[in-house]
Amino acid sequence: MKEKNTGIYFKLSDKDRKLMQERMKRCKIRNMSAYIRKMCIDGCVVNLNTEIFDEIGRLLRITSNNVNQIAKQANIDGEIAQKDIIIVKDQLHKIRVDFGEALNKLSKI
Numbered sequence: 001m002k003e004k005n006t007g008i009y010f011k012l013s014d015k016d017r018k019l020m021q022e023r024m025k026r027c028k029i030r031n032m033s034a035y036i037r038k039m040c041i042d043g044c045v046v047n048l049n050t051e052i053f054d055e056i057g058r059l060l061r062i063t064s065n066n067v068n069q070i071a072k073q074a075n076i077d078g079e080i081a082q083k084d085i086i087i088v089k090d091q092l093h094k095i096r097v098d099f100g101e102a103l104n105k106l107s108k109i
Contacts, residue, residue: 052102056095063091 012020020032027045029035038045070084 048106052098052105056098056102059091059095059098063088063095066091 020035024030024032024035027035027047029038029045035045066084066088070080070088073084074080
């Protein structure tokens with residue numbers, strides 16, 4: 001972390017301080033100095049909800065496991081059940097849809 005060795009001092013009305021604290025809370029930032037620094041330097045705070053990426057990761061793990069099971073079965077039998085292929089195709093479609101939605105949301109930031 002860079003050493004901070006200079007300061008800026010300014011005053012706020014009680015109303016402005018409460019407003020700043022409310023916005024800090026919405027951004028999930030507890031340190032006022034960090035919030036002020038972020039806003040002054042970057043002009044905004046981006047707080048991402050990453051739940052959709054957790055879901056995509058979960059679906060990728062499930063699909064990967066299914067593909068491995070299909071490959072193992074194919075190596076044993078030399079055949080792949082059509083229902084297994086349909087399941088994997090459906091899972092991959094869901095992943096593509098979720099990933100597209102996530103990218104769309106990110107592009108609007």
